[in-house]
Amino acid sequence: MTVDGFALAHLRRSPLGHLADRFAASSVPGPGGVRLRELPFLTQLNLRLDPTGPAAARAAEALGAPLPTGACQAAGTGALRVLRLGPDEWLVVGPDGAAPTLGDTLRQALGEEPGSVVDVSANRTTLELAGPSARPVLEQGCSLDLHPRAFGPGRCAQTTVAKVQVVLDQLDDEPCYRLLVRDSFAQYLADWLLDAAGESQAPLLASQSAGQSGGNAMKR
C-alpha cells in the first residue's frame, strides 16, 4: 500500500502543527539563543538487514550513504539521514513524500536477503532544537553526555528526554539536534521543551553555554 502524502496533504495533521506559533515565539536569537520547530511528515523507514551480507552494500549504494556500523553513529546529509539504531537496524530519514520511492529502492536492495523495510513515517514526528543554548536545554532532561567531546554531528542515540523515548540526531556543531518522538508523546515533549527553553532565556543558561563553549577546537 502506498501513502501518497502530496495529493492528500490537506487531510494530514501533524502532532504539533498547532504549536507552530508557540515554537516561533519561544525561539530566541543571539549567542545564548535557542530555536524550536517541528519538522512534520519526514519520511522514516525502518531498515533491518544483515550488516555483513550483500544487501548492506546494495542498500548503501542505493541510498548514496553508508549504513553506519558503529554504535550511535549517523550518516548522510540533512536531506537524507541514516541512523544506526542497532546492530542490524537503521532508521532512514528523508524528505516528506519520499517513502514510496525510497521504500521501493530499499526493498530492491534487500532482494531475497532476510530483512525488512517498514514505513514508519507517521509513527514519529521530528522536533528540531537548535542554537547555542540547545545543549543546556536538552541537558535538563537528557542524561547522555552531549559535550562535543562525547557527542556531535555524526552521532545519534536512542535515549530519553524528560522520560520520553526519542531518537536523538545531532546535525551540526551549532548545535542543531533532531528529536524524533512518537506521535503520542510529542505534545508532552513539546510542552517540556517549551518550558525548558523558556528557562534558557534566563541568564543562567546563557552563562552556562558561555562557560562551556566546547566546539571542535577543544576536541581531542
Next chain:
Amino acid sequence: MSNRLASGGRVDRSSRLRFTFDGVEYTGLRGDTLASALLANGVLAVGPSLYRERPRGIVTAGVDDPHALVQLERPFSEPMQLATTVELCEGLAATGLRGRGRLDEASDEARYDKTYLHTDVLVVGAGPAGLAAALVAGRSGARVVLVDDQPELGGSLLGGREEIDGRPALAWVDEVRAELDAQPETRVLTRATAIGYHDQNYLLVAERRPDRPGGGGRLWHFRARHVVLATGAHERPLVFAGNDRPGVMAAAAVRSYLNRYAVLPGGRAVVFTTGDSAYATALELAAAGAEVPALVDTRPEPPVALVEAARAAGIEVLAGSVVVGTEGGARLTGVRVRALTADDELTGPVREVACDLLAVSGGWSPAVHLWSMARGTVRYDEALAAFVPDRAAQHVRACGSGRGRYDLAGCLTEGLTAGAEAATAAGFPVTAPATPPCTGDETPAPPRPVWLVPGEEGDPSGWRDHFVDAQRDATVADVHRAIRAGMRSVEHIKRYTTIGTAHDQGKSCGVAAIGVIARLLGAGSPGEVGTTTFRGPYVPVSFALLAGRERGPLFDPVRTTAVHPWHVRRGAVFENVGQWHRPRYYPRPGEDMDAAVLRECRAAREGVAMMDASTLGKIDVIGPDAGAFLDRLYTNGFAKLPVGSARYGVMCRADGMVFDDGVTVRLAPDHYYLTTTTGNAAAVLDWMEEWLQTEWPELRVHCTSVTEQWSTVAVVGPRSREVLAALAPDLDVSNEGFPFMTVRDAVLANGVPARICRISFSGELAYEINVASWYGLAVWEAVFAYGAHAGITPYGTETMHVLRAEKGYPIVGQDTDGTVTPQDLGMAWIVARHKDFVGKRSFGRADSARADRRHLVGLLPVDRAELLPEGTQLVAPGADLAAVPVDSLGHVTSSYRSAALDRTFALALVRGGRDRIGDTVLAPLPDGRTVAATVTEPVLFDPKGARRDG
C-alpha cells in the same frame, strides 16, 4: 546593642538590610547569614529545644549547627532552615523553631530545575584543598566542575587570617577564581551542596537560587570520571554538664564570625579546647577587643609557643583542665573549671570564671559523609582522634582536612596532588606545581581528646545535662540507659536514643556520641565502636527540588492519539490507561456515566457506534520464518493462516499463564501485522525480541513497532456495513465479499488509503479502519460524517468493556492477573495440541490440571439492579465469614450494567467455576450486606454469535 566590629569582614557595610526575627525588626549587612546578623544584633537565642524546652543558641557558622532551626517566612516560606546557612536579604523574615517546622499550605511556586552533566573531574569543596585541586585539574584541559555550598569560594580561608604566597589568602582565592573562570572547560557552582554520592561516580548537587523570585534551585546530576572530595572537617562539641546553654559556641565558628562577618559574639570569652586550633580563636577574640580571662586546655602540657602567645595577649592558660559546668539562664554567665587527671578524673578545686561566651573545640571530624556514601571505608586515627577516609570504593580521592590534614600548606599540597592525579587518571596528564609558601595554620600538636567530661557529682546514669545530641535532647544518661538495656552496637544505640537522627543527621554530634559510647562501654577508643552508616542527602532538601519540573502538567508523559482534539471538543471524560489518555465515555448534557454508557452500548448493539482504537499495540512481523515464529509464541497456529485473513491469538509466559492477546493479520506470506493490548505493547515487543535474540536467532524474522504509524477507528453495530459502504465506495462490503476475520486494502472516499479489518470485540458486525496516523483525525471525522444519518455514536473505553464482557471476552490484566491459564478462561480450544509453544510444557503440570482452579464465569446478581464492586470476594452459601481467613471462592473481575440484558452482570474468577454454573454464590459487600448471585456461562449475550454478520 551592636556586636559588629568597626572594620573587617566579608560584609558590605554600604548595603544595610532590614529583617525581622521572631517579629522584631533588625538590620544586617549584605554578606551576612541570618545567624551572623542576629549575633551582630546581640541575639544569640534561637528556638527552645524540642522535648525539654531548654533555651538554645547559635553554635556554629555552617550546616552542622545543632540548634539554629528557623522557619523562613519571607522572601518565601520554607520550614526547617538553619539560621547559619540562610543568606540575609532585604525584608527577610524568620521565626525560631522548636524542633519542628510547618509546611506552607500554598504550593511552592519557585522554579526548580534539573541538569544532567558529565565531567572528567568533579571537585567537592572550594576551600584551599579543593581550589588547588580544581586549578590543576582545569589546567589539564579536562572538564572540571567545582562545587561549594557557600556563596563565595575560600572555605575555611573565609573565616581565617592566613597568608598564601605572601598575600592574604583571599587574594590567592580571587586569583584562582579568575583562572578557573578563564578555563573554557571548568564550571564553578557556588551555593551548591553535594547531597548524594551514588554508584559509578554519580553525584547529586543541590544548587540554591536565592536570586530568583521565590527562591528555587537546580538539582545537578553529575557523572564524573574522577571525584576529588575536599569537604573539610567539622569541629566537634565537647560533652560536659550544661554544654547546650546559649553562649556555648564552636571555637572555629567564633573565629569565622569575627573574621568573615566582623561580629564579636561575646564580650568576655573563655575558650575550652582539646587541641591547637582554638588558640587562634582566643588570640583573635582578644585582638578584637574581647576580654579572654582563660583558655582551658585538656592537655597538661600545651605547646609552649601557643601558651606564650596567649599569655602575651593577657590570656591565662589553664592546662590539663576542663569546663565541668556552665552558669546562667538563657545566656551564659560563667563556667566552672577543674583539673583533669590522666585517667580523665576530676581533681582539685573548682575555679569559677565569669564569661558570656564559651568557645569550645572538641577536636575535628573530617566530613567523610560523601566518601562513606560512595562506600569508601573509614578508619579511626588515634593520633588525630578522628575517623578518616581509608579505602576508596570508586574513582575518588579525599584531600585536605577532609582526610585529616589540618595545616594549610598540607591542604594545598594534597589538593594540588589530588587534582593532578584525578585529571591524569581521566586522560588529561598534568603535574602538580610546587605548593606556594603560606603562613598561619601550622601543623597542630597532638590533641588530647576528652570524650566525656565527668559530672561534678553522681554517675553517668544521672548526667541529664550532659547533652550528646542537643537537637534530640539526648544526654549521657540516655546513652547509659541504652547500654544498660544491653545494647552495644552504635547502630542500636543510635536508634534507641535517636542520637544523630535529627535534621543535621549527627553532623555535629556523631563522633562525639561515639566517643561517649566508647567511654561508657569501656572501649579503648571510638575506633572500636565504629561509625553509623552515612546516608544521603548530606543536607535536607525539599521535595520541590527533587521533583523539579515534574509537577502539574509535566508530572508524567501523557500519550494522546491523533483523534484526541476531537475527543476534547466532544466533551469526552478521559481515563488513564497506562500513560494513554483515552476517552472513557462521551456524556451528553445532564448524563452521568451510567446513562452515557447505556446509551453508547445501545447504539453499538442496535445501530452504529465508533471508537478510537488507536492505542492498541501494533507490530509488523516480517520474514520467511514469521509464521513459524508466531506459532512458537502463540498457543494457537498462525503459519497456516491464509494471506488476507485475521486470527485471534493468546500468548503465554513460560509458566503457561496468559500474558497477552490480540488479533493478527497475515498481509503477505512473509508479513504479519500483530496487535497487542494497549498496556502491553512495549512488553510484547520486548518479549518477541528476547526470544528472537536469545533463543531462536536462526529464525529469519524482524519485528518493528508500528503502534503509532496507524490510527484505528472501530466502526461497530448492525448498521456499520452501510457506513463503511459509503466511506469506502469501491470496496465490496458484502458478507461474502468481505467475510468475518479478513482484511482488505481500500481507498476511502476522501482518498485516504486504508487497511480495513473485519474483526469484532463486541460480537456485533464491526470493522477496524487503519490509516496512517496523520490522517487519523480526518478519517475519524469522515466516519462520523458518513455515519451521521445512521446516528453514529462515539463511545469510550467503558462501553467497550461492557460490550466485550457481555460476550465473555476477557481483558488481559483485568480478568487475568498472571495466575490464569487459557483453560481457566474457558479457552482450551485455543491451545494447540500438535505444536510446541512458549508455556505449553507448563500445562502438563498437575497444578495446571487441577479441577478446582479458578475459572472465568459469568455472575448474575439475584437483584437485577445490584452492581457488584469489582474486586468483591465471593464465598459459598453458609461460609463462615468470621473465620480467618474467610474461605474465598474467588473474586469479581469485571462488573457492569447492561443495556442489552437490561440488568447488571459481572465476570468472576471462581474456584471450579465451570462446575458451579447454576449455583448461587454470596458476595459480602463493604457496606455489610451479603448479596447473592448466580454463576453462569461467561457469554451472556448472543451466545450463538448470530449478530457477527450483521
